[in-house]
Amino acid sequence: EKLYHRRDRSDVQHFDSHQAQIITDEHAAELFLSRYGFIKNSGPDGDGDDPEGASQAFISALEEFQRVSGLPVTGQFDEATKEAMNKPRCGVPDKEMDWNAATEPESGPSGGSTSAR
């Protein structure tokens, strides 16, 4: 029996609702940073031919996220950063995204019609 204790039903957990994937590791963090515009032009898996550059991009994106979120700028995926990334938030990107890049994958079928209006 679904129990209702509060008039506004706020105490009832939606058992059947899906849960957003908690961000626990650097890979998920990189997805987050890419999605909200902190990492530009390359997806988390990138094209793999410049691991050094990708990790530097990840660190600087992490630092930028920490800065705008008012966190200590450590460049590390620390607990405070993890907690901030898992807060409820708006889905609009934080940083100006290069629409063309965002809509036109570097690799993929030629033609890239997604950017044509």
Add this chain to the structure above:
Amino acid sequence: RRKRHLAGLMSKTRPRRGLSEHGYMAFSKKLLKWRLIGEGYSSQLAVEEQRYIFRLAFRMWSEVSPLEFVEDTRSPLEDVEIRLGFGTGKHLGCNQRFDGTGQEFAHAWFLGDIHFDDDEHFTAPNAGSGISLLKVAVHEIGHVLGLPHIYREGSIMQPSYLPQESGFEVGWMDRKAIQRLYGGCKGRFSTVFDWIRKERTPYGEVVIRFNTYFMRDSWYWLYENRNNRTRYGDPVTLQAGWHGLPREGVDAHVHVWSRTKDIVYFFKGTQFWRYDSEKDRVFGQDPEGHRYPRPISEGFPGVIGPVDTAFYDRRDSHIYFFKNSLVFAFNAEANRLARGFPKNIRDLFPAVERGDHPNGNIDAAYFSYTHSTVFLLKGTRFWRVVNSRQRRRRLSLPRNGLLPHKEVEEQWFDICNVHPTALKL
């Protein structure tokens, strides 16, 4: 290479709809329609509650910008500028899936679509738990209007949700941000005045308080001088706050306040009312036995209504009535028109800077206790009357001289209309 070249051209030629620091003016229209999409109702709140919260959210942006919003449930959808809806996971044909409970709770697209993740626990304002739908709605509407995320404490446009503070309002920073895109609020006023009241403190002392009021036809705003903004939730209708005054508004307010008199009058057309500041309503019959409204010519012989505006000058205990280009000075103690009046407004209130003068037909003559001076308002401008302190410093200033005009919106901020359908929220 050709494709890349074209893409480069496009990014240069069309305005970048990305999120530059100040955002962009998303709409050139001042009246915007919105609708909660039928198939996008939330499963958590009653539909009426959802619509009420969105109406309030739109009103809150209207209170601080020249934009007005009206809910439109009839027009073809393509005529509705802002469309809101709830969904979970893959929703409303949107290509950005929601992630379930936690993290992303809503997003907005610059073409006017706002989606809310119905897996989140959205609650009504001040519920004290869950995620306030009002706060999220105000945030997402900010995006649709062109505002980016603002990483400042107190801004509603911060990307992460802050638990509900009681009494959430659009803060100063966000007001400036939206006005940077759409400009400030302009408009003519019927009258402006400081309303003085005597109150008794818990210790039985009588203290005198005042508040500043701006009236525009049948609406009014209380202006908080200390906070440089109007009271939260204003404008309200005249009927709601000034009982017994004509529904369509007044021409003038006069407070005769001297050693022997403390009387508040309102004027409209050819009639006037006396206001009972204690009971906060107009007198039906005042202690002297006069029944209201009364003809102006009866109470103020020599003055013919309607008047443009009026104010009481405590320095000489005269009421100055303004009508077209004439000024009638009325001796409130002797109860008669002062000798030599009416006079031309240009003679009585000369321009300090040649040519910078309202030339009559003013909207309001307002003595401000905050500024200890009189202002003459007309249209979107005001002229400050030279006061005695200024004349002591600059002897060349004429008595009652009008200093060069300024814009009302540069001195009194955020006196913004809302759409009539949002007035009663």
